[in-house]
Amino acid sequence: MRQWDTRKRVRAERIAAGASFADGKLIDVDRLVDFFEAVLRPGDRVCLEGDNQKQADLLAGALADMDPTRIHDLHMVQSGVVLPEHLDLFDKGIAKRLDFSYSGPQSARIAQMLFGGKIELGAVHTYLELFARYFVDLTPQVALIAAVSADRHGNLYTGPNTEDTPTVVEATSFGSGLVVAQVGEIVDTLPRVDIPGDQIHFVVDAKKPFYVEPLFTRDPAAMTETQILTAMIAIKGLYAPYGVRRLNHGIGFNTAAIELLLPTYGEKLGLKGKICTHWALNPHPTLIPAIEAGWVEQIHCFGSEVGMEDYLAARSDIFFTGPDGSLRSNRAFSQTAGLYACDMFIGSTLQIDLSGHSSTVTADRVAGFGGAPNMGSDARGRRHPSAPWLQAGAEADPDAHAALRRGRKLVVQIGETFGEGNAPLFVEKLGALELAEKLNLPLAPIMVYADDTTHIVTEEGIANLLLCRDKNEREHAIRGIAGFTEVGRGRDKAMVERLRERKVIQRPEDLGIDPLDANRNILAARSIKDLMLASGGLYRPPNRFRNW
Amino acid sequence: MEKLSFDLAAPNAPTGTRPMALVGVVASGNLEILLERGGAPGRCTIEVNTAAHGFRPLWEAVTADFVARRAAGGLRIAINDGGARPDTVSLRLAQGVRSIEEPEA
Numbered sequence: 001m002r003q004w005d006t007r008k009r010v011r012a013e014r015i016a017a018g019a020s021f022a023d024g025k026l027i028d029v030d031r032l033v034d035f036f037e038a039v040l041r042p043g044d045r046v047c048l049e050g051d052n053q054k055q056a057d058l059l060a061g062a063l064a065d066m067d068p069t070r071i072h073d074l075h076m077v078q079s080g081v082v083l084p085e086h087l088d089l090f091d092k093g094i095a096k097r098l099d100f101s102y103s104g105p106q107s108a109r110i111a112q113m114l115f116g117g118k119i120e121l122g123a124v125h126t127y128l129e130l131f132a133r134y135f136v137d138l139t140p141q142v143a144l145i146a147a148v149s150a151d152r153h154g155n156l157y158t159g160p161n162t163e164d165t166p167t168v169v170e171a172t173s174f175g176s177g178l179v180v181a182q183v184g185e186i187v188d189t190l191p192r193v194d195i196p197g198d199q200i201h202f203v204v205d206a207k208k209p210f211y212v213e214p215l216f217t218r219d220p221a222a223m224t225e226t227q228i229l230t231a232m233i234a235i236k237g238l239y240a241p242y243g244v245r246r247l248n249h250g251i252g253f254n255t256a257a258i259e260l261l262l263p264t265y266g267e268k269l270g271l272k273g274k275i276c277t278h279w280a281l282n283p284h285p286t287l288i289p290a291i292e293a294g295w296v297e298q299i300h301c302f303g304s305e306v307g308m309e310d311y312l313a314a315r316s317d318i319f320f321t322g323p324d325g326s327l328r329s330n331r332a333f334s335q336t337a338g339l340y341a342c343d344m345f346i347g348s349t350l351q352i353d354l355s356g357h358s359s360t361v362t363a364d365r366v367a368g369f370g371g372a373p374n375m376g377s378d379a380r381g382r383r384h385p386s387a388p389w390l391q392a393g394a395e396a397d398p399d400a401h402a403a404l405r406r407g408r409k410l411v412v413q414i415g416e417t418f419g420e421g422n423a424p425l426f427v428e429k430l431g432a433l434e435l436a437e438k439l440n441l442p443l444a445p446i447m448v449y450a451d452d453t454t455h456i457v458t459e460e461g462i463a464n465l466l467l468c469r470d471k472n473e474r475e476h477a478i479r480g481i482a483g484f485t486e487v488g489r490g491r492d493k494a495m496v497e498r499l500r501e502r503k504v505i506q507r508p509e510d511l512g513i514d515p516l517d518a519n520r521n522i523l524a525a526r527s528i529k530d531l532m533l534a535s536g537g538l539y540r541p542p543n544r545f546r547n548w
Numbered sequence: 549m550e551k552l553s554f555d556l557a558a559p560n561a562p563t564g565t566r567p568m569a570l571v572g573v574v575a576s577g578n579l580e581i582l583l584e585r586g587g588a589p590g591r592c593t594i595e596v597n598t599a600a601h602g603f604r605p606l607w608e609a610v611t612a613d614f615v616a617r618r619a620a621g622g623l624r625i626a627i628n629d630g631g632a633r634p635d636t637v638s639l640r641l642a643q644g645v646r647s648i649e650e651p652e653a
Contacts, residue, residue, distance in 0.1 A: 226633075226635045229639055422633060483638075484609050484613075515642035515643045518639060
C-alpha cells in the first residue's frame, strides 16, 4: 500500500525535531543554528525570504552558520540573492543549487561564483515566474520568512513590507512544508493579521526589525539635464500621444525624472487626468509632488519604501491599506497587475543590442531581473481593450482586421546613450550572450526581449519599433537614437532621415521640445528635502538621504 | 589640456540679436560654452579646451551633428570642457543657440 501523506509525516518529524529548541512555537534565538540543523535535511529545497527590499536577515545569518558536514547540498529557491550570507551558504557548501530572480548588490560576487562552479544555477527568473514555480515544480520544503510582529499563536503582522510573504507561505505551508518566521517583536494583539498562525510552525523573536533596503529612493539633487531632457521626450512623445493612464515605472533616474516633471512640464502640456492616473508601483518618493498635485488616482504596491509609511497611511484613497491604516503590499498581485492591467512598462537597462534585446548582465555582473521581464512583456492572455493598447497594436499591424488584432503593451526602454562609467548603452553583442556561452547556458539572460520592446528613448530621441517593417529598419531605428556611441556613429544617415520622416524616429526638435527647458528648475522637487516638504512632513527620508 | 578647433559649414543662422550667450559651468563632467555672433556667414568656428585627451573623433562627430541640427551659422564658439559626456556637450550646445536667440531683456 502506498502512503499518501509522506510530506505531512516528514513535516511532523521536522516539527518534533524543532520542538526541543522551542517553547511552543517560539524558538530560543540563542539556539537558532541548532534548531536549523535539527529541522533541515541535506538536499532540502529551501526558500529564504529576501527580495530587492525586505530580508529575513536573522534567519539568513543563522543558516550560514550551520555545520556543512551536517546540512549540505541545499537547493535555494528565493527571490533575491542580496545579503552576503546568501552566497556564504554556497561558499561553505551548505547550499549547492540556486533558482532566483534578483541579485542587485551581489551581482559581481554571484558572477564569480557561477564562473568558479560554486553555484549550480537552475535559472534566473522574473518574480512572478519564480512564484509560479513555487506551486508547480519548486515548492519549498522549508520556508524562512520575515514579519514585523507575531502573537503567541504564530499569527503574523507583515506590515507595509508584506511583499512576497503570503505567496511563499501559501506554497510552502499548503504544500506540506515547514514555515519559520523571524519577527521584530512578540505582542499580545496584532495591528492586523496578514498571515494566519496555523500556516506558521515556528517563530523566532529577532528583537529588531528585519532589514529593508530603500531601493526606490532617487535623490532629485543627482538628476542630470540629460535625464530631464530624456524624460521630457518620453512625456511628450509617448505618454501624451498614446494617452497612457495605467503604467509601471522602473527604478532608475530617468523614470524618477518623469515623475518629477508631471506637475510642471506635464501640467504645461495639459496632460493632467489624461496620463499617469493608475499605477502598479512601489511608493516612489519622487511621485509625491504628482500625488499632491492631484495627478494620481490609485497605486498598488509590490512592497513599501523606507520612510514612506506615514505618508501612505495618510493617503488611503490612493494606496491599499489595512484596517490598522498601514500599507498592504503584495508582490505577486502587483506583478500580475503590471502584467495584465497596465498599458505601459518603462524602465532602464545596461545594454541594448541592434535588434532591441536588452539585459542588465555584463561580463562581470549578473544582476538578475526582478520584475522587469514580467512587466516588460506583452501579456498574450490579455483580452480587455484600452486606447493605448489598441493604438500600439494598430501601429504594429495596420493591415489586420481591427476586431481580430491583438493590442500591444507599450514596453519602453529608457536611458542615456552613455551610462555609468561612460559605458555605452548600445552594444553589438550583449554581455548576456557572452555569459551564456561561457557558462554553457541554454538561454542568455535577456531582461526584455526584442519582440516585446516597442520603444527605446534616449536623449537623442524616440525609436518606435512598432513601425519598423524589417530587420534593417529596426537596426537603424536603434542606431538613429544611439547618440555618439559606436553603434550610433555606425548609422546610415540617409536611412535614419527616412525613418525620421515616417516618425519611426522622433528627435526633441521634432517634438517641439526647447532644450532650454531641460533644466533642473523644471523639476517639481530638486532635493530629498523638497520631497519631504511636499509631503507635509509625512515622508521621513532615511538618514543616508538627509544631507541638509 | 588639449586644444581642438573646428571650422564648419553651418547654413542656418540663429534668430534674435543678442551679441553673445554663456551657458554651463566648468566642473567635472560639465562644460562652459561662450557663443558670439560676428563670424563668417554660413560658417561656425568652434574652439575646444578640454581636460580629456584623445577624443578628437568624438568631438568631430558631436560638432558635425550640432551644425547639422541647430542654427549655428555665423557663430564663434569657445568651449571649456571638464570632461563632459558627448550627450552633455550636445545638449549644452543646443542650449547655447537657444540662449543667443532669446529676446534681449
